[in-house]
Amino acid sequence: MTASSLRWAKALPLSAKxxxxxxxxxxxxxIFGPMLAPYPVGAFxxxxxxxxxxxxxxLGSDYLGRDVLSRLLSGARYTVGLAAAAAMxxxxxxTALALTAAVGGAGVDEPLSRFMDTLISIPSKIFSLVxxxxxxSSLALLLLIAAVTYVPGNYRIARALAVNLAxxxxxxxxxxxxxxxxxxxxxxxxxxxxxxxxxxxxxRFVFIVLLLSGLSxxxxxxxxxxxxxxxxVRENISGLGEGxxxxxxxxxxxxxLTVGVNLLIDGLKGKRx
Amino acid sequence: MxxxxxxxxxxxxxxLTAKRFASSLLTLFLVSVVVFTIAQLLPGDAxxxxxxxxxxxEQVAALRHEMGLxxxxxxxxxxxxxxxxxxxxxxxxxxxxxxxxxxxxxxxNSLLLAALSALVAVxxxxxxxxxxxxxxxxxxxxxxxxxxxxxVAVPEFLVATLAVLIFSVKLRxxxxxxxxxxxxxxxxxxxxxxxxILCLAVVVIAQMARMTRAAVIDQMDxxxxxxxxxxxxxxxxxxxxxxxxxxxAPIVNAMALSLSYxxxxxxxxxxxxxxxxxxxxxxxxxTSRDMPLLQACAMIFCAAYLILMLIADVTAILANPRLRAQ
Numbered sequence: 001m002t003a004s005s006l007r008w009a010k011a012l013p014l015s016a017k018x019x020x021x022x023x024x025x026x027x028x029x030x031i032f033g034p035m036l037a038p039y040p041v042g043a044f045x046x047x048x049x050x051x052x053x054x055x056x057x058x059l060g061s062d063y064l065g066r067d068v069l070s071r072l073l074s075g076a077r078y079t080v081g082l083a084a085a086a087a088m089x090x091x092x093x094x095t096a097l098a099l100t101a102a103v104g105g106a107g108v109d110e111p112l113s114r115f116m117d118t119l120i121s122i123p124s125k126i127f128s129l130v131x132x133x134x135x136x137s138s139l140a141l142l143l144l145i146a147a148v149t150y151v152p153g154n155y156r157i158a159r160a161l162a163v164n165l166a167x168x169x170x171x172x173x174x175x176x177x178x179x180x181x182x183x184x185x186x187x188x189x190x191x192x193x194x195x196x197x198x199x200x201x202x203x204r205f206v207f208i209v210l211l212l213s214g215l216s217x218x219x220x221x222x223x224x225x226x227x228x229x230x231x232x233v234r235e236n237i238s239g240l241g242e243g244x245x246x247x248x249x250x251x252x253x254x255x256x257l258t259v260g261v262n263l264l265i266d267g268l269k270g271k272r273x
Numbered sequence: 274m275x276x277x278x279x280x281x282x283x284x285x286x287x288x289l290t291a292k293r294f295a296s297s298l299l300t301l302f303l304v305s306v307v308v309f310t311i312a313q314l315l316p317g318d319a320x321x322x323x324x325x326x327x328x329x330x331e332q333v334a335a336l337r338h339e340m341g342l343x344x345x346x347x348x349x350x351x352x353x354x355x356x357x358x359x360x361x362x363x364x365x366x367x368x369x370x371x372x373x374x375x376x377x378x379x380x381x382n383s384l385l386l387a388a389l390s391a392l393v394a395v396x397x398x399x400x401x402x403x404x405x406x407x408x409x410x411x412x413x414x415x416x417x418x419x420x421x422x423x424x425v426a427v428p429e430f431l432v433a434t435l436a437v438l439i440f441s442v443k444l445r446x447x448x449x450x451x452x453x454x455x456x457x458x459x460x461x462x463x464x465x466x467x468x469x470i471l472c473l474a475v476v477v478i479a480q481m482a483r484m485t486r487a488a489v490i491d492q493m494d495x496x497x498x499x500x501x502x503x504x505x506x507x508x509x510x511x512x513x514x515x516x517x518x519x520x521x522a523p524i525v526n527a528m529a530l531s532l533s534y535x536x537x538x539x540x541x542x543x544x545x546x547x548x549x550x551x552x553x554x555x556x557x558x559x560t561s562r563d564m565p566l567l568q569a570c571a572m573i574f575c576a577a578y579l580i581l582m583l584i585a586d587v588t589a590i591l592a593n594p595r596l597r598a599q
Contacts, residue, residue, distance in 0.1 A: 129556070217541065242442070262426040
């Protein structure tokens with residue numbers, strides 16, 4: 001298993017290897033980061049605010065004299081965890097609805113597709129702002145809002161794939177054999193659309209990271225005392241004038257995460273003929 | 274054959290365009306239903322929210338009546354939609370001014386910002402897109418591919434932060450806050466708005482360049498281009514005389530689609546630079562839960578998005594040679 005995945009990684013183009021390295025790095029940080037943190041997340045440990053790099057504080061201190069590295073390690077867990085959960089929820093919901101539409105006939109497909117087309121015509125940031133205004137922004141709500149915002153995009157792609165596959169001979173044969181709709185959707189159609197769906201999952205993850213950190217940056221996302229990477233940028237915005245590490249580092253962290261996923265997906269796409 | 278059939282082709286294109294326009298209107302209507310429904314799902318109601326916990330039941334009931342919250346939802350929807358269409362989307366709860374007044378003071382700023390960003394972004398994106406398409410598979414193309422691919426995924430506030438660090442902290446060329454007033458001269462405005470324009474343009478350029486490259490490459494794979502190359506036409510001439518006339522429509526399509534990224538980008542960029550536009554107004558409306566204002570802003574953004582999509586589709590329809598020449 002490990003040998004074959006090593007061979008798989010070696011065959012990737014260089015840019016995809018860099019992307020894979022970033023992705024694995026941030027996954028590891030999200031899982032183990034808080035254990036590695038040198039100081040408690042909320043503790044005031046430095047005498048100076050917006051300090052530069054030092055041996056005690058590798059990434060300096062923030063606007064209240066807290067350790068930036070420790071806060072970054074904990075913020076990454078919120079960003080990666082929330083976005084991964086929301087992307088999974090969005091993909092699972094979108095794909096389930098798409099399969100329902102593909103095997104359910106025009107009576108199901110048409111109203112559902114019309115509804116999704118409507119939702120997709122609302123720009124995602126605008127949609128999520130309206131949802132946040134109506135419902136608020138606890139962690140659970142943010143997860144739901146991000147998922148709901150990106151269901152229509154996944155539905156559109158999954159439906160196009162599923163409708164094409166439903167016309168294939170082997171699906172028609174299974175239908176003629178008398179298999180039920182469940183069997184058709186889950187055993188015949190779904191296994192053949194997994195690969196493009198995985199690439200789409202990666203893209204949804206990137207969109208959701210950007211959306212959630214954007215919301216947090218506006219003060220409408222993760223609320224204190226919790227902080228994701230976007231909140232870290234927001235709370236240190238007063239350090240912008242002096243070019244503080246406390247504001248640069250979380251912003252760079254988000255960029256390496258999203259760019260990494262994008263490079264990886266792009267490299268995988270190039271591999272298939 | 275030529276005369277009669279080309280008019281019927283034009284009629285077919287006109288029909289399709291009209292159909293597409295009607296479908297956009299229907300979508301906009303459905304979007305308004307969605308936006309209204311979500312805004313009504315507010316836990317607790319707006320009257321209670323506005324008066325706070327200490328209000329008596331009579332006060333709340335009186336305000337509910339004044340705000341029309343005691344009427345059934347379909348009726349409120351109809352009167353809201355009628356107001357939106359006739360240019361009077363209600364009263365802003367926080368500013369205590371008509372929403373139309375609040376919006377009309379901000380909308381021109383946002384339109385100007387978007388227009389100037391597009392003016393900067395389009396030529397740069399065209400150059401990058403066409404340049405990398407001509408160099409397909411080469412070093413320049415691969416470098417630009419990775420650069421634009423990365424830029425697409427970078428959060429807007431990193432672009433803005435880096436721009437502030439470079440241009441106002443290190444070089445001290447530009448102010449880090451967009452001070453924009455109505456009576457400013459053009460020079461002052463451009464200086465004040467340079468950073469937001471720059472950041473928005475950067476966000477859009479990456480997307481636009483990628484789509485332009487794809488549109489040009491799609492043409493390069495056609496047999497007529499191969500023919501021209503085999504005839505010995507120089508590469509620059511192939512691009513300018515053979516490819517470009519055919520790629521104009523797909524490129525306009527790509528431009529319209531990627532300009533929609535301006536809408537999302539504006540929300541972050543206007544807020545970070547304190548630019549007095551519609552997007553920062555909408556963020557304020559969310560923070561203060563000013564639902565009438567928020568609904569109106571959301572509908573304007575959705576309408577702008579649908580108009581861009583409509584332009585993209587109509588250029589695709591008009592460019593389809595099967596419709597033109599049938």
